[in-house]
Amino acid sequence: xxxxxxxxxxxxxxxxxxxxxxxxxxxxxxxxxxxxxxxxxxxxxxxxxxxxxxxxxxxxxxxxxxxxxxxxxxxxxxxxxxxxxxxxxxxxxxxxxxxxxxxxxxxxxxxxxxxxxxxxxxxxxxxxxxxxxxxxxxxxxxxxxxxxxxxxxxxxxxxxxxxxxxxxxxxxxxxxxxxxxxxxxxxxxxxxxxxxxxxxxxxxxxxxxxxxxxxxxxxxxxxxxxxxxxxx
Numbered sequence: 001x002x003x004x005x006x007x008x009x010x011x012x013x014x015x016x017x018x019x020x021x022x023x024x025x026x027x028x029x030x031x032x033x034x035x036x037x038x039x040x041x042x043x044x045x046x047x048x049x050x051x052x053x054x055x056x057x058x059x060x061x062x063x064x065x066x067x068x069x070x071x072x073x074x075x076x077x078x079x080x081x082x083x084x085x086x087x088x089x090x091x092x093x094x095x096x097x098x099x100x101x102x103x104x105x106x107x108x109x110x111x112x113x114x115x116x117x118x119x120x121x122x123x124x125x126x127x128x129x130x131x132x133x134x135x136x137x138x139x140x141x142x143x144x145x146x147x148x149x150x151x152x153x154x155x156x157x158x159x160x161x162x163x164x165x166x167x168x169x170x171x172x173x174x175x176x177x178x179x180x181x182x183x184x185x186x187x188x189x190x191x192x193x194x195x196x197x198x199x200x201x202x203x204x205x206x207x208x209x210x211x212x213x214x215x216x217x218x219x220x221x222x223x224x225x226x227x228x229x230x231x232x
Contacts, residue, residue: 014041015132018061020052020078021094022070026117030065030094033121040128049073053081056089063090063132068106068114076106083110092131107216113137161225167209173227175202179215180222 017034019042021027031042044059046052050073052064064082068075075093082088093106093114107114112131115124127137165173171192178188185203189196203215212218222228 014039015063016041016043016059016061017128018044018046018052018055018059018064018089020046020049020055020064020075021067022047026067030124033124034128037125049075049078052078056082061089063092063128065092065094066111068093068095076109079106079111080109090131090134092128092137108220110213161221164210165225165227168206172202172206172209175199176206176218176222177228179203180219180228
């Protein structure tokens with residue numbers, strides 16, 4: 001197996017997946033799961049971050065299953081490079097532990113979520129398809145655990161970050177705080193006595209006003225701006 005192993009595309013309509021992991025058995029297992037589905041096709045495999053970046057350029061996958069810990073260029077560095085590119089693929093991190101110390105940084109860099117290597121095949125497929133639909137696959141409660149565990153290592157609250165909160169209405173700040181505390185949209189709606197559609201509208205406006213990419217980055221901003229603090 002070479003560092004970059006292209007695999008012929010099965011159908012023109014299926015979503016294209018690149019698997020990046022330094023362990024051949026892991027790549028083989030993920031390939032079996034992904035390729036078992038008619039709407040998904042593994043178009044290549046890579047054994048490190050450099051090969052993954054080369055594979056994205058050569059194979060144009062829709063999604064990269066990216067291992068976090070690899071020799072040479074690791075998954076975090078590769079994710080940062082790929083997410084900085086316009087029109088790049090979605091990145092789904094594959095970690096050994098559900099709170100891998102690198103997962104927070106990779107999500108902050110723009111990854112679309114993460115799953116655990118020993119997750120059941122059904123869970124892997126649900127996560128892959130959700131990410132392909134542009135959903136961020138980190139449960140709200142797990143998002144809070146992630147951020148609270150690792151935001152302690154983030155820089156001190158910057159005045160510029162805090163000043164950006166002025167762009168939000170009082171209700172939008174309230175919604176953002178509840179999102180950061182791990183509540184799902186339905187729970188926020190119940191808490192504020194509004195419809196779930198209204199919560200989604202508020203969240204969309206929050207992302208637009210703050211120039212944030214997704215819910216994960218909204219949670220990170222809430223902590224880094226001081227709107228929410230660890231232990232609240």
